[in-house]
Amino acid sequence: MSLADVLDPLRQPLVTVLDTPVSWTEVLGFGSGALCVWLVARQHLANWPIGIANNVFFILLFTQSGLYADAGLQIVFIALAAYGWWTWTHGGGPGTGALPVRRTTRTEWAWLLAAGAVGTLALTVLLDRATDSTVPFWDALTTALSLTATYGQCRKLLESWWLWIAADVVYIPLYAYKELYLTSLLYAGFLTLCLIGLRSWARDPGPAAPRHETAGAAA
Template identity: 85%
Template sequence: MSLADLLEPLQRPLFTLLDTPVSWTEVLGFGSGALCVWLVARQHIANWPIGIANNVLFILLFTQAGLYADAALQVVFITLAVYGWWTWTHGGGPGSDALPVRRTTRTEWTWLLAAGVVATFTLTLLLDRATDSTVPFWDALTTALSLMATYGQCRKRLESWWLWISADVVYVPLYAYKELYLTALLYAGFMALCVNGLRSWSRDLAAADRRSPMEVTAV
């Protein structure tokens, strides 16, 4: 039995939404994606394996929809998930295994923005010339924003939530345009979860900032 035969059941329509068939792949991607973001907002380590499962499902979904940059992005996400899984459990520094929430430094912003611009430009040209993508710029832009946000998530940088929100603002109409209506709905939900995550991480950072002067005084 070939790989295509094994994956075929996941590609079968489960129901119809707005006259468009919705596959098992899209439904499972919806559920695992929402669970992953909910776990990230709560800084729960289980977000990483759930996220990897979500990435595999989205590779199938985006390839079928012709969103090739987004499909390739999932492979990078899997690699970053392994890195993020490790940093969340071992990146706390001396005396602590847990990685604390931090703000993105000016140096990090500089190279993140530079990398984002280069990635968007390069991917746009690649998708326009080497694929049949009908949305090369928007596919490239969301890919770049998502990579920037994932780096921040791996390092527990607070501003990673703003990058995710920016990506989701583009993702929702993009997926609706590609008739991935359930996925568009999922990313609209992601925006709400990202706002919740931003608030949760902000509270943790504020609490850590309040503790720091107290610790210095105690010393």
């Protein structure tokens, strides 16, 4: 039995939304994604393995829909999930195993914004020239925002929620445009969960960064 034979049932329609068939892949991505974000908001370690399963479902879904940057992004997410899983349990420093929530420093903001800008530009050019993507800039922008947000999540940076919120604001209409209506609805739910997560993490900040390094308030 080939890999295609194994994956084919996941591509089959399960329900129809707005006259558009919704596959098992999209439904499973919906469920695992919602659970993952809810667990992150609660700072529950199980968000990482659930998130990895979600990434696998989305690799299949986005490849089928021509969102190649988003499909490749999921592979990077899997690597970041392994990193985040480790930092959440071992990154708290001497005397503690847990990683505390903290604010993003100015230096970290500078690196994140620079990486996001360069990543967006490079991916836009790559997708425009090397793929048949119809939305190269928006695909690249959401990819860059998601990567910087995930890194911040791995380090439990409070402001990483704002990066996720910015990404979700773009993702919702982007997926609707691609007729991934259930996924668009999922990201509307993600946006709500991000607001809940931001509020939850803001109530549990860890040690503040030095005054000259501290970024502005997040909420």
